[in-house]
Amino acid sequence: xxxxxxxxxxxxxxxxxxxxxxxxxxxxxxxxxxxxxxxxxxxxxxxxxxxxxxxxxxxxxxxxxxxxxxxxxxxxxxxxxxxxxxxxxxxxxxxxxxxxxxxxxxxxxxxxxxxxxxxxxxxxxxxxxxxxxxxxxxxxxxxxxxxxxxxxxxxxxxxxxxxxxxxxxxxxxxxxxxxxxxxxxxxxxxxxxxxxxxxxxxxxxxxxxxxxxxxxxxxxxxxxxxxxxxxxxxxxxxxxxxxxxxxxxxxxxxxxxxxxxxxxxxxxxxxxxxxxxxxxxxxxxxxxxxxxxxxxxxxxxxxxxx
Amino acid sequence: xxxxxxxxxxxxxxxxxxxxxxxxxxxxxxxxxxxxxxxxxxxxxxxxxxxxxxxxxxxxxxxxxxxxxxxxxxxxxxxxxxxxxxxxxxxxxxxxxxxxxxxxxxxxxxxxxxxxxxxxxxxxxxxxxxxxxxxxxxxxxxxxxxxxxxxxxxxxxxxxxxxxxxxxxxxxxxxxxxxxxxxxxxxxxxxxxxxxxxxxxxxxxxxxxxxxxxxxxxxxxxxxxxxxxxxxxxxxxxxxxxxxxxxxxxxxxxxxxxxxxxxxxxxxxxxxxxxxxxxxxxxxxxxxxxxxxxxxxxxxxxxxxxxxxxxxxxxxxxxxxxxxxxxxxxxxxxxxxxxxxxxxxxx
Numbered sequence: 001x002x003x004x005x006x007x008x009x010x011x012x013x014x015x016x017x018x019x020x021x022x023x024x025x026x027x028x029x030x031x032x033x034x035x036x037x038x039x040x041x042x043x044x045x046x047x048x049x050x051x052x053x054x055x056x057x058x059x060x061x062x063x064x065x066x067x068x069x070x071x072x073x074x075x076x077x078x079x080x081x082x083x084x085x086x087x088x089x090x091x092x093x094x095x096x097x098x099x100x101x102x103x104x105x106x107x108x109x110x111x112x113x114x115x116x117x118x119x120x121x122x123x124x125x126x127x128x129x130x131x132x133x134x135x136x137x138x139x140x141x142x143x144x145x146x147x148x149x150x151x152x153x154x155x156x157x158x159x160x161x162x163x164x165x166x167x168x169x170x171x172x173x174x175x176x177x178x179x180x181x182x183x184x185x186x187x188x189x190x191x192x193x194x195x196x197x198x199x200x201x202x203x204x205x206x207x208x209x210x211x212x213x214x215x216x217x218x219x220x221x222x223x224x225x226x227x228x229x230x231x232x233x234x235x236x237x238x239x240x241x242x243x244x245x246x247x248x249x250x251x252x253x254x255x256x257x258x259x260x261x262x263x264x265x266x267x268x269x270x271x272x273x274x275x276x277x278x279x280x281x282x283x284x285x286x287x288x289x290x291x292x293x294x295x296x297x298x299x300x301x302x303x304x305x306x
Numbered sequence: 307x308x309x310x311x312x313x314x315x316x317x318x319x320x321x322x323x324x325x326x327x328x329x330x331x332x333x334x335x336x337x338x339x340x341x342x343x344x345x346x347x348x349x350x351x352x353x354x355x356x357x358x359x360x361x362x363x364x365x366x367x368x369x370x371x372x373x374x375x376x377x378x379x380x381x382x383x384x385x386x387x388x389x390x391x392x393x394x395x396x397x398x399x400x401x402x403x404x405x406x407x408x409x410x411x412x413x414x415x416x417x418x419x420x421x422x423x424x425x426x427x428x429x430x431x432x433x434x435x436x437x438x439x440x441x442x443x444x445x446x447x448x449x450x451x452x453x454x455x456x457x458x459x460x461x462x463x464x465x466x467x468x469x470x471x472x473x474x475x476x477x478x479x480x481x482x483x484x485x486x487x488x489x490x491x492x493x494x495x496x497x498x499x500x501x502x503x504x505x506x507x508x509x510x511x512x513x514x515x516x517x518x519x520x521x522x523x524x525x526x527x528x529x530x531x532x533x534x535x536x537x538x539x540x541x542x543x544x545x546x547x548x549x550x551x552x553x554x555x556x557x558x559x560x561x562x563x564x565x566x567x568x569x570x571x572x573x574x575x576x577x578x579x580x581x582x583x584x585x586x587x588x589x590x591x592x593x594x595x596x597x598x599x600x601x602x603x604x605x606x607x608x609x610x611x612x613x614x615x616x617x618x619x620x621x622x623x624x625x626x627x628x629x630x631x632x633x634x635x636x637x638x639x640x641x642x643x644x645x646x647x648x649x650x651x652x653x
Contacts, residue, residue: 012317049409051383113382114382158308173343176341
């Protein structure tokens with residue numbers, strides 16, 4: 001095996017505790033269930049076919065817009081699948097259902113004239129979890145399988161790669177956004193009034209939660225700093241895959257940036273937060289916060305640096 | 307323990323994910339769920355453009371938001387869909403279907419209690435622009451506002467009448483019916499315009515005087531009249547129709563002296579009945595059915611009105627300078643100014 005192949009294998013499949021993936025499963029599916037609780041896909045069928053501009057993937061796969069009654073049933077099936085995935089009930093079936101049905105339902109609105117970017121990562125993540133063994137711990141399945149006893153599954157690469165997929169999705173998303181800014185906006189994006197105009201423009205077209213953008217726009221050097229910082233952090237995001245030091249800088253910065261966008265511009269990307277959860281080392285945090293003494297703690301999750 | 311085939315399969319999927327994303331970034335493509343994530347990537351100019359929607363009711367315009375009045379469409383999808391429909395080869399057919407869908411959703415959401423806005427006659431889209439100022443102090447007062455979209459669907463009763471008129475099924479009483487309009491209004495029967503160059507008076511039982519004016523399509527053709535109009539602002543309405551054989555077209559109406567006529571568009575002329583009215587049925591229109599009316603600003607001196615062909619050929623029955631009717635009339639009958647005593651009594 002070549003060095004590159006070994007590095008690849010180490011990155012994706014180094015054995016890891018099931019704890020992080022189990023927590024992420026609960027939070028991801030629970031969060032998605034909360035966000036999509038009011039889903040109602042039926043009204044899309046009431047639009048004339050003149051509104052239907054199918055995505056390329058719908059054209060290739062010849063996917064139709066199903067009838068209102070079928071879509072209504074799919075909505076319910078998806079919510080059930082999300083709930084079952086969250087608690088780990090029939091996890092392989094429920095996560096696969098959540099992916100197949102969810103991908104279709106999430107895609108439907110994008111066939112009506114405009115494609116948004118906010119939920120594509122959710123589709124990929126649903127696919128990854130459908131292929132994973134995320135139900136091996138803290139799930140109804142595990143509880144039934146172990147007949148009520150708590151048995152820690154042995155560390156495995158199966159518990160690592162889904163988390164790394166989430167990392168990869170996050171990195172690809174922000175790196176692409178950074179590259180687009182460099183290609184489309186160039187130096188003007190940083191050194192002209194562009195960022196100031198973005199901060200102010202949203203007070204004409206949106207309803208930002210706070211008026212700080214107007215204040216910040218009065219300071220050109222702050223705008224230049226924020227614009228430069230945004231592109232710098234976004235394009236550096238891939239480093240977070242390979243360096244834990246970069247991770248500690250880049251990921252919280254992106255999290256803060258996302259919060260800042262929500263507050264200053266009134267534009268929210270709630271779906272991204274669900275993927276952000278996979279960056280958090282839940283097992284390690286649990287170890288540090290656990291109330292029992294070191295000697296009585298359960299075994300530390302195996303975590304190998306990338 | 308993960309088996310080598312499973313690792314290989316998963317690795318292939320990871321590479322597919324990376325490859326798909328890199329492909330879209332390199333070629334600036336959008337292949338959902340892959341994307342180059344171009345949002346906010348252009349350098350932002352100091353001009354803000356917002357697209358507003360307005361509903362048209364008998365009482366005038368009122369603000370619309372797509373996600374409230376036409377859900378599940380949101381504002382962006384509403385605009386994009388209409389633009390793409392307008393550009394489609396079969397845009398005319400699709401446009402009708404789109405309009406029908408919009409009105410159906412509006413009514414369904416009103417019935418569901420999502421909104422309680424009035425009966426919808428039309429939708430207008432405005433491009434609103436601001437020059438960005440420090441502190442966004444001018445956000446309440448746009449610097450420019452321009453109509454870029456209008457759709458109109460006659461109310462049910464009028465649609466029924468128009469359909470019968472188009473097929474020659476109007477009763478004599480319906481043909482002879484007149485709407486009284488304020489005595490301050492000015493109504494001109496087109497048949498009484500002096501034909502200066504190219505045109506003819508056509509016998510038409512649905513016309514107010516039994517005759518309608520049809521101008522030649524030659525650009526030099528025109529008809530004129532001089533009228534007395536009290537000082538003030540009037541909406542200019544034309545009662546006309548496209549020919550039953552499907553001929554389409556518009557007219558130009560200009561005030562040669564004594565007034566100035568202003569329209570929201572300098573290119574589409576006036577009339578354009580074919581946008582929303584079946585061929586062969588007389589109906590009221592200003593620049594186009596559902597669009598904001600052209601206005602005439604009279605100085606108080608005698609006004610010379612000149613009507614000339616703009617595109618195609620249409621039949622013109624009446625010109626109505628309305629002091630109060632600022633929105634699309636909900637009727638198709640010919641009009642006549644109320645006699646003084648009737649107007650007094652109605653006050």
